[in-house]
Amino acid sequence: MTTFLLIFLLLQLIIIQECSSINDEETPFPIRNLTYSILNESTKLKPSETLAAFQYAFDQWSAVIPRDFVEIPFNPKKPANIRIKFETGLTDEQFFNSSLISYNSPNGTMYFNDDISFKKYTVGEKMDPEILDFKWIVMHVIGHLLGLKHSFKSESVMHAIYVSTTDSDGRYINPKLAAIKKTKIRWPNRTITFSIFNDSKSLTRNDTKAAFQYAFDQWSAVIPRDFVEIPFNPKKPANIRIKFETGLTDEQFFNSSLISYNSPNGTMYFNDDISFKKYANDEKVNLSKKDITWIAMHTIGHVLGLDDYEKHRSIMYPVYLLSIESDNVYRDQKLTMYDILFVRDIYGPRNY
Known part of the structure; x- marks a missing residue:
């Protein structure tokens, strides 16, 4: 069977898959x-x-x-x-x-x-x-x-x-x-800038910066994109803006259980009526405080083009899901195989 015929059959299969749900x-x-x-x-x-x-x-x-x-x-x-x-x-x-x-x-x-x-x-x-x-x-x-x-x-x-x-x-x-x-694709440039617009009531600026740097680094490690923080400048905004807000409604957070939301223009909103915390590895978890690192990684996934999907322990799982041990000890958040496969389907693998 020739290469051309194999490609033709593959395209036909994709058409069938695409239309079979109608x-x-x-x-x-x-x-x-x-x-x-x-x-x-x-x-x-x-x-x-x-x-x-x-x-x-x-x-x-x-x-x-x-x-x-x-x-x-x-x-x-x-x-x-x-x-x-x-x-x-x-x-x-x-x-x-x-x-x-x-x-x-x-x-x-x-x-x-x-x-x-x-x-x-x-x-x-x-x-x-x-x-x-x-x-x-x-x-x-x-x-x-x-x-x-x-x-x-x-x-x-x-x-x-x-x-x-x-x-x-x-x-x-x-x-x-x-x-x-x-x-x-949405982010064709190798380097993508981000800025933190304001501070959260429940986080220090250092904790916020560390959480987002860690979250961006997890995605950057598996796709050919580098995320660089720059100072906030309304006249020359970063590609991705991070903002904490209060009083936001269900409609604004329709897809993320009132925790976070990313707008199509590249702004990530985080609901500051919720109490966040940046946990350290092996730290005892306070279930009343949401893990800002997991939430940041999840929301960045949406900014990169991923939807929620029902894969347990995935960063893109539609429900907030903290990574803890049986003794309620925190474990650093990691991308799963599914997160990596799906984001690479958009951007390709990272070749250093």
Whole structure:
């Protein structure tokens, strides 16, 4: 069997895996024919480019599942199954899961952030790293609309972080459901800076710095990224900002049991209504004080693009889980095999 045939079969398997979770019981669209309407125009795209991008994206999904997507004129009295809308001035909370690029509401409306620069690229065109690929974004959001969650596979169009499809010369390739050949990930630079915006009520500055340095070092040891602390400067902010706040709500901490939350713009928030502590190895644990090191490592994982997953003892376990011995003695937090595999799927291994 040739190498080409093996690659072809692998891509087909990924397509099947990607689409196998779509079924009539789970999808919000059990009918065969689905209509869609474009409610308004983007300031970044010509109407013909917008229409062509959506037609291409819907066609990719339609080719592998029993659904047909048909455009109809916008009619507020008889709305389409799927509505497409471009908006500006949208907040982090409205785009909490898609890096401020796009968002689909449960009622079938897809919102696209028109404050973002995106473009409908043509095949072979040299890509501008500052201008996002609109076709990829559309395909990704349609996947969510059909019921799919994020994938850890960097070649998947449902990858948790925006990626663009290019050849080795940086020229555009049409995105396919299972053919992301070259990824441009959230943190493409080798060195990533971070700043501590303010202090916690329950931690000394030295303990805070030591906990975050340890947490960043654990991730840096397994991927080709270096994390460097710089002084806080609002005029020249670090890539990652660390902030302790009080009075935060459930909505702001929807995914982390009111302990911590990272916004799509790179700010990590920690709920300072909770009592934190930086434990030392072999120290007796006070269960009323949360381990800031574990929480920092977990939240950094999200900043790097990882989702929660149900692997016991994993740093990315969705529930706060302290590493202690049977005699209630603290043990230094370490990444598990799963944490390492998943983060390397995004960034690759570290080769010193």
